[in-house]
Amino acid sequence: MDRVNLAFAGLGGRGAGLVDLVAEMDDVHVPAVCDVYPDRVDDKVRRVESAFGYRPAAYTDYRQMLARDDLDGIVIATSWTTHVEIALAAMRRGMYAAVEVGGASSVQECWELVRVSEETGVPFMLLENCCYGREEMAVLNMVKKGLFGELVHCQCGYEHDLRSEITRGGENRHYRLENFTHRNGELYPTHGMGPIAKMLDINKGNRFISLVSMTTKSRGLHEYALNELGPEHPQYNTVFNQGDVTTTMIKCARGETVLLTHDCSLPRPYSRAQRVQGTKGIWMEDKNAIHFDGMPGEHWAPMAEFLAQHDHPVWHHFLNDGVRGGHGGMDYLVQRSYIEAIKAGRQTPIDVYDSVAWMAITCLSEDSIACGSAPVPFPDFTNGKWISRRPRPDCYWTLDGVYDGER
Numbered sequence: 001m002d003r004v005n006l007a008f009a010g011l012g013g014r015g016a017g018l019v020d021l022v023a024e025m026d027d028v029h030v031p032a033v034c035d036v037y038p039d040r041v042d043d044k045v046r047r048v049e050s051a052f053g054y055r056p057a058a059y060t061d062y063r064q065m066l067a068r069d070d071l072d073g074i075v076i077a078t079s080w081t082t083h084v085e086i087a088l089a090a091m092r093r094g095m096y097a098a099v100e101v102g103g104a105s106s107v108q109e110c111w112e113l114v115r116v117s118e119e120t121g122v123p124f125m126l127l128e129n130c131c132y133g134r135e136e137m138a139v140l141n142m143v144k145k146g147l148f149g150e151l152v153h154c155q156c157g158y159e160h161d162l163r164s165e166i167t168r169g170g171e172n173r174h175y176r177l178e179n180f181t182h183r184n185g186e187l188y189p190t191h192g193m194g195p196i197a198k199m200l201d202i203n204k205g206n207r208f209i210s211l212v213s214m215t216t217k218s219r220g221l222h223e224y225a226l227n228e229l230g231p232e233h234p235q236y237n238t239v240f241n242q243g244d245v246t247t248t249m250i251k252c253a254r255g256e257t258v259l260l261t262h263d264c265s266l267p268r269p270y271s272r273a274q275r276v277q278g279t280k281g282i283w284m285e286d287k288n289a290i291h292f293d294g295m296p297g298e299h300w301a302p303m304a305e306f307l308a309q310h311d312h313p314v315w316h317h318f319l320n321d322g323v324r325g326g327h328g329g330m331d332y333l334v335q336r337s338y339i340e341a342i343k344a345g346r347q348t349p350i351d352v353y354d355s356v357a358w359m360a361i362t363c364l365s366e367d368s369i370a371c372g373s374a375p376v377p378f379p380d381f382t383n384g385k386w387i388s389r390r391p392r393p394d395c396y397w398t399l400d401g402v403y404d405g406e407r
């Protein structure tokens with residue numbers, strides 16, 4: 001396939017930016033876009049026409065868009081609770097389905113994604129761009145080379161001061177407000193967990209077996225509303241259910257633990273707080289440093305000393321070719337990995353089992369918190385296939401390690 005026809009559902013900040021990113025690629029055409037808000041659809045159609053010289057068809061109902069016969073795939077950048085129904089409908093129509101990041105609302109919807117992808121043979125991909133971050137890919141490379149020894153413990157999270165975005169979600173028509181008002185759990189697990197799960201071979205010789213989740217009181221958003229929004233604002237008296245800091249411990253079948261933190265309603269600088277620790281060494285993102293066994297006891301070597309030597313080949317090429325796209329380039333890489341899978345008619349580098357294992361953390365953590373931080377068993381979405389599946393770095397875009405064939 002020389003050219004991929006990609007439709008887009010969800011034209012908020014993220015979806016609108018992604019349309020611009022992919023429409024610029026020579027081998028991508030965007031024949032159709034959809035949002036429930038007509039003004040967002042109109043803006044996007046006009047923008048594509050002025051920048052790229054053609055008008056995508058405009059839809060406010062994704063079902064009508066999916067009835068088209070010319071779509072190879074869809075990028076779904078809608079609100080978290082609408083991702084799955086659109087992806088299921090797309091797979092049933094035979095088109096590759098990719099969803100933007102977010103957690104699942106129920107274990108049942110995760111199973112449905114698995115069943116429909118298995119039955120139709122159509123790939124489903126969570127577009128976890130952080131899997132293609134430069135540091136994450138270099139550490140993946142180092143893990144696969146055995147530099148950290150056998151992995152024992154990892155940490156990660158989403159630590160991002162979103163008080164303004166969340167509390168102003170009414171006037172900005174943003175879905176996070178409703179989620180933080182009504183839910184309480186690890187709402188955004190995949191930026192941290194995606195790269196770590198790949199390092200831990202989850203669903204390929206390893207799996208998540210249980211989790212425990214705990215959350216703090218909720219203060220940050222209310223205090224922000226009192227101090228910054230004023231008594232006339234609709235969120236001035238809102239009682240937010242979501243705790244300010246949610247921590248989740250996950251146990252893996254091979255014996256590793258992962259500590260995951262969600263921290264979006266207090267003042268703080270951004271971090272994904274990654275830590276990868278094995279029998280021979282440790283990487284800490286917040287220190288931007290690595291320590292290996294044999295270095296002097298307290299010595300942390302700067303990450304920069306290792307990057308050039310252990311850059312993943314995908315990043316080596318990307319740096320030579322010219323980094324482009326948002327979030328330091330990883331938005332471009334994750335879209336390319338999806339588009340190349342469609343062109344080659346092969347499985348996506350983040351498959352349905354990866355996707356649902358990461359997404360399910362959200363609803364399982366909500367269950368754990370609702371039951372007083374009770375341990376919750378983790379479903380085996382592979383139905384036992386994890387025992388014999390193994391990482392297979394079988395294409396350039398693989399996240400199973402490093403591909404040693406031609407680019």
Ligand SMILES: NC(=O)c1ccc[n+]([C@@H]2O[C@H](COP(=O)([O-])OP(=O)(O)OC[C@H]3O[C@@H](n4cnc5c(N)ncnc54)[C@H](O)[C@@H]3O)[C@@H](O)[C@H]2O)c1
Pocket residue numbers: 009010011012013014015034035036037040060062077078079080082100101102127128129173174175176327
């Ligand atoms: N990977 C990243 O770095 C990154 C960054 C930002 C956002 N995101 C993700 O992108 C997604 C969207 O985020 P956003 O900030 O753009 O949100 P947003 O609320 O600004 O936009 C979501 C859009 O989806 C539309 N929508 C909702 N239901 C729909 C439906 N049934 N059919 C069609 N359109 C529908 C809404 O009208 C809205 O315009 C989320 O999953 C978010 O987590 C990812």
